[in-house]
Amino acid sequence: MSYLRYVRVIGTMHVSPKSREEVIRTILNERPHAVAIELDRARFLAMNENRRLTLEESLRFGRRGLINYVLAKVEEKLGEEFGMKPGEEMKAAINTAQRLGVPLYLIDEDINLILSKILAAPGREKLLMALEALGIFLPVKSGEMADPMAEYRAMMVQFRRRYPYLYRVLVEERNEVMARNLISIVENLKLRGVKRPKVIAVVGLGHKPGIEHLLDRARGRGFLSPYWTEGVV
Template identity: 30%
Template sequence: MFVEKVNEKIILIGTSHISEESVNLVKNTIIKENPDCVGVELCEQRFNALKNKKSWENMSIPKVIKEGKSYLLLTNIILSNYQKKLGNEFGIAPGSEMLKAIELGETLDKEIVLVDRDIQTTFKRSLDYMSIKEKFKFIFYIFSGFFEEIDEETIKNLKNKDMLNEVLNELSEEIPNIKKALIDERDEYIALKILEKYREGKKIVAVIGAGHLKGVKNIIEENLIKETFAHRKTELEKIPQKRSKAKIIAYIIPILFVSLVIYGFYSKGLNFTLNILIAWTLINGTLSALGVVFALGHPFSVLTAFAAAPITSLNPALAAGWFAGLTEAKMRMPKVKDFEDLSKLNRLRDYWKNNITRILLVVAFANVGSVIGTFVALPYLLSLF
């Protein structure tokens, strides 16, 4: 944990997020510096979740699925539980230093400034930057946390700034494009939010993760003398609309499939065309259904995936997982206990037992199965000619 004083009006506190020392450092620094504003490395969504421990109970699973936020929610739950697992080893709840900063700031009647970018924007920009291969690597890294033993040496090292940077650097080496959205852009965004208050003539103490401290400090120092930077913050809040390779492929697939059907009909007749349609349906539908089976979904969810996949694979705006997930949510409506247990998912199999996370797994695996089915079916159909 470190305190960096950029100047008399900008003080940065770098914390480990899971350390009692961080909480004390935050408290003592805010009292000592008596700022006009207290900044915390949170966006509005994470701020509300931290302040309202029962915010899960107000969540609409069907709405999450329809808005395409299933992967974001599942990732959030996994990472939150992993951080909670580390926090238990330290005997302190994750985010305690942020909560202390907020509570103390409100008690002292200070302005609370949420300096981090919206988590959904960060997540979507990260996905946009990553290749398909990097996305699979990211999934592997997330789930590998369930099998990682937390020994005393790991706990000791996690208190050090160098260890946090080392973890971020290691992830960046394996997945280079993820660093841009998760680290570099957020460093810049946090710095610009802090500078906004500085431009207003206010003194601010900002509580941020130790891994962001160096980058944020450097960006602040580089921009102190600049007069205009608001446009850059707006750019960082946008979700890129560029067409990725995956999106281009998603539009090529239906064109290719329809072309095969038309060509098959005119060159080989009706029976051949029917065989193409049957093969497409069986391969795509079966693999998507198997994905739901792997997620331990309800039999009706399995049937829904089987029926939806052959159709949704031809429409870039739809996904088999959405329909399978909505069916799962209807057949196995989450109970209050499922929401309460979201913060207690310590083992991998717990995600298959909880009705909420199982719905999200149904969405994910149905989609994965459908994608695999598409890339298995198309070469097979081509081989028939």
Template identity: 65%
Template sequence: MSYLRYVKIIGTMHVSPESRERVRKVILEQKPHAIAIELDRRRFYAIQNPQKMSFEDAVKYGRKGIIQYVLTKVEEKLGEEFGMSPGGEMREAINLAGLLGIPLYLIDEDINTITMKILKAPFREKLLLILESLTVFLPFPRKEKERDLIKDFKIMMVQFKRRYPYLYRVLLEERNEIMAKNLMAIVDSLKAKGVKKPKVIAVVGLGHKRGVERILNSRKV
């Protein structure tokens, strides 16, 4: 029997209000034994205690700080366009875990490790990423329906894999493996505590959903 039997993956658009509502609905309906979210300790703390970082502050931390600054600005821009601050669905899962007394697990790779891997990307990929990131300061059309967002997102993921093979592996495939491994450990822990049919809900970005499910489905309990 595969681990996927015990884990329900909710794939979310981090800046979509509909994703936040879906997280709330599924958790309240399923009443899981555990909730897992696509965060590490540093990002978990940042979501709980949001602080604005200026470009001047980012520069003080060197290339690592600048990369994190650009990624933050991209999420902020998307949040403004779609009416939801970045990580709203993660905050919803965190709040419900607290209210319902459900154990909460952080399953993603450490952000500093991710950033260091990005810095090791081929020069071509880093240059292209910087150039494309500049468009974050330009207006773009608002999408009215989430199904349009999802369609556009799937197209974007295919294009991203083609343009950034190294970053795709680092940001998607390697993190899929880490999150799947952590989810399997959660299931094993619940079973060791005597829970015969554990129910775990994992809230991850839409780009990770299929990859994590595929790994879980290939591993037997």
């Protein structure tokens, strides 16, 4: 049994206004039993507070804080170029789920665990990442991609070649966590008497193919993952 019968995965570009519109339109049209988003509780709460740490504040948390700050600045720069703040498509999913009274689930891996894994990266990958991060304030080419999925595939191939460890941590392992959580959501909905659950998952475009592959190959019943969060709205 393929869990793609029950789960529709929307792959978004975190800084694209079109992604926000697609999320709203799809949830309103599908009227799902559940909406799942690529966040954990810590990032969900931070996004709702709408506050980002300064560099000075981030440094108080050591290397983890610095890595988090750099990643946030990269997204901010892209958001300026594309005319949309990072996470707006996630906020759209949250608000639309609230409007419809649909349960919202947080399915991503805990950010503290992700940062711990990044800190354990081989020295070569950490050095290369640091050097490339120096260019985050350089101008970014704006405008819509002719074929976003093709562009993302090329970026993923390049990222995997340059950062094999980080690719495993940031892409493949998180795909596995999110796929397991989506299976858990489907199975729990069935246990509650929903004969054909309908779940919409909003994730980054780079995660969509991997999650769909895992959902399509899944055969056993789902299980409750430690990262799965229910009832946040």
